[in-house]
Amino acid sequence: MISVQNVHKSFGDLEVLKGVSLDVKKGEVVSVIGGSGSGKSTLLYCINAIEPINKGKILVDDVDVHAKETNKDKLRQKLGMVFQQWNSFPHMTVLENAALAPRIVKKMSKEEAIEIAKKELEHVGLGDKFDVYPTKMSGGQQQRLAIARALAMKPDYMLLDEVTSALDPELVGEVLDTLRLLAEEGMTMICVTHEMGFARDVSDRVAYFHEGVIAEIGEARQVITDPQNPLTQKFLSKVR
Amino acid sequence: MNSLFTPLSWSDSGLILTGVWNTIIISVVAIVVGTLLGLIVGFLRAESNKAVNILFGSVLDVLRSVPLIIQLILFSTFVGAMGNPLAPFVAGSIVLSLYTMAFMSEVFRSGFESVSPSMQTAARSLGMTKWQTIYHVRLPIGLRAVFPSWLGVSLSVIKDSALVSVIGYMELLRTSEQLISRTQQPLEILIGVGIFYFIISYPLSHYGRYVERKMAI
Numbered sequence: 001m002i003s004v005q006n007v008h009k010s011f012g013d014l015e016v017l018k019g020v021s022l023d024v025k026k027g028e029v030v031s032v033i034g035g036s037g038s039g040k041s042t043l044l045y046c047i048n049a050i051e052p053i054n055k056g057k058i059l060v061d062d063v064d065v066h067a068k069e070t071n072k073d074k075l076r077q078k079l080g081m082v083f084q085q086w087n088s089f090p091h092m093t094v095l096e097n098a099a100l101a102p103r104i105v106k107k108m109s110k111e112e113a114i115e116i117a118k119k120e121l122e123h124v125g126l127g128d129k130f131d132v133y134p135t136k137m138s139g140g141q142q143q144r145l146a147i148a149r150a151l152a153m154k155p156d157y158m159l160l161d162e163v164t165s166a167l168d169p170e171l172v173g174e175v176l177d178t179l180r181l182l183a184e185e186g187m188t189m190i191c192v193t194h195e196m197g198f199a200r201d202v203s204d205r206v207a208y209f210h211e212g213v214i215a216e217i218g219e220a221r222q223v224i225t226d227p228q229n230p231l232t233q234k235f236l237s238k239v240r
Numbered sequence: 241m242n243s244l245f246t247p248l249s250w251s252d253s254g255l256i257l258t259g260v261w262n263t264i265i266i267s268v269v270a271i272v273v274g275t276l277l278g279l280i281v282g283f284l285r286a287e288s289n290k291a292v293n294i295l296f297g298s299v300l301d302v303l304r305s306v307p308l309i310i311q312l313i314l315f316s317t318f319v320g321a322m323g324n325p326l327a328p329f330v331a332g333s334i335v336l337s338l339y340t341m342a343f344m345s346e347v348f349r350s351g352f353e354s355v356s357p358s359m360q361t362a363a364r365s366l367g368m369t370k371w372q373t374i375y376h377v378r379l380p381i382g383l384r385a386v387f388p389s390w391l392g393v394s395l396s397v398i399k400d401s402a403l404v405s406v407i408g409y410m411e412l413l414r415t416s417e418q419l420i421s422r423t424q425q426p427l428e429i430l431i432g433v434g435i436f437y438f439i440i441s442y443p444l445s446h447y448g449r450y451v452e453r454k455m456a457i
């Protein structure tokens with residue numbers, strides 16, 4: 001379980017998270033929606049200990065993420081993360097991209113790492129691209145590679161930050177399909193997204209972020225189709 | 241020709257080969273040492289804050305902007321005056337290596353800086369440590385990006401090594417000067433020397449273009 005408890009986070013004088021609390025249970029899919037600059041990405045970065053927090057607490061399986069004694073590199077192995085920019089490693093083939101972290105972080109043998117990488121690449125539909133260099137692939141394929149690369153570490157949670165926002169419209173579908181598949185398989189996910197249809201259909205709950213706080217959170221279909229908070233109503237009427 | 245001068249003959253080839261060899265050896269030393277130091281300094285510069293960088297930068301600026309020939313003469317005069325003169329090869333290697341380092345550090349700095357922070361964050365998010373990220377991601381991507389510049393600096397070091405002749409190192413140019421004063425055949429000898437520099441440099445730049453093409457993935 002991921003438990004975010006009254007988290008405050010500032011960049012200099014700018015307070016970006018102003019007391020965010022959110023529990024995500026095993027197997028749950030939570031979508032995070034909200035306007036630009038409301039702190040959605042920052043929340044994911046704090047969960048993954050990429051950014052420190054100023055106040056509050058984040059627990060991942062009861063481990064305090066930001067405690068001094070926590071091994072953050074080790075913790076991140078549990079938390080797969082995919083970004084808006086796919087950041088494929090351009091000097092490696094698709095297979096090497098996916099096998100790198102299992103090999104050097106988990107210290108697997110080369111054969112083991114490659115086997116896992118192949119499996120996850122097939123999982124996301126890149127079974128025919130092992131020896132291709134990622135820069136030769138479309139954005140959608142590279143984003144699926146980024147997902148497979150994260151999955152190859154066998155994470156317990158996936159944090160997804162607007163993974164379709166940088167894609168050409170015709171490539172969005174293939175990536176969303178991959179995420180849908182993961183959700184069906186029971187992966188626990190927090191998805192920051194602008195895809196309201198995806199949030200409604202795939203996630204269990206939706207959280208609406210407004211200026212650093214969760215202004216509304218509830219069952220996915222209810223929040224998207226029948227929001228209670230006027231701020232959520234205003235936001236949703238604009239993005240539709 | 242009168243008896244004072246003896247024309248070029250096959251017996252001079254040993255001298256010429258010594259010159260060629262010495263040019264190669266001092267170039268290799270300067271390129272290897274300059275590359276290693278340049279990597280370290282370039283990395284530190286990419287990582288450091290402004291204050292450290294200004295300090296580093298001004299030292300490097302001096303090395304880059306004072307003509308090599310002056311650095312060579314100043315350095316060897318200075319160590320000579322200190323009481324233990326260095327062999328021309330040693331003094332030349334030190335100066336040429338530092339001079340190379342000054343250029344290489346800028347090359348590598350821009351390489352390291354070309355790897356976006358988000359690429360590094362992506363690597364860290366997979367559980368890689370800081371050093372694993374540097375070694376497996378930042379270094380290889382950065383080095384590929386600057387390979388053409390690295391090659392350019394290396395080629396100019398080979399040519400610049402001719403200047404080490406001013407402190408008495410018997411590299412290709414100095415051996416040829418000796419031959420010229422003995423034989424009075426400057427044209428033949430200088431053309432020959434030019435060809436040698438070409439023979440040393442051309443395969444490198446050719447190989448460089450090949451590597452560049454291969455890496456353009």
Ligand SMILES: Nc1ncnc2c1ncn2[C@@H]1O[C@H](COP(=O)(O)OP(=O)(O)OP(=O)(O)O)[C@@H](O)[C@H]1O
Binds near residue numbers: 011034036039041042
């Ligand atoms: N590293 C940083 N340094 C300083 N300010 C930052 C940094 N990262 C984010 N911010 C600021 O924090 C605020 C929230 O950023 P964040 O990226 O979390 O928003 P977001 O909800 O993800 O927005 P978007 O939908 O545009 O991605 C913004 O005002 C942003 O400028």
Ligand SMILES: [Mg+2]
Binds near residue numbers: 042161
């Ligand atoms: Mg964002």
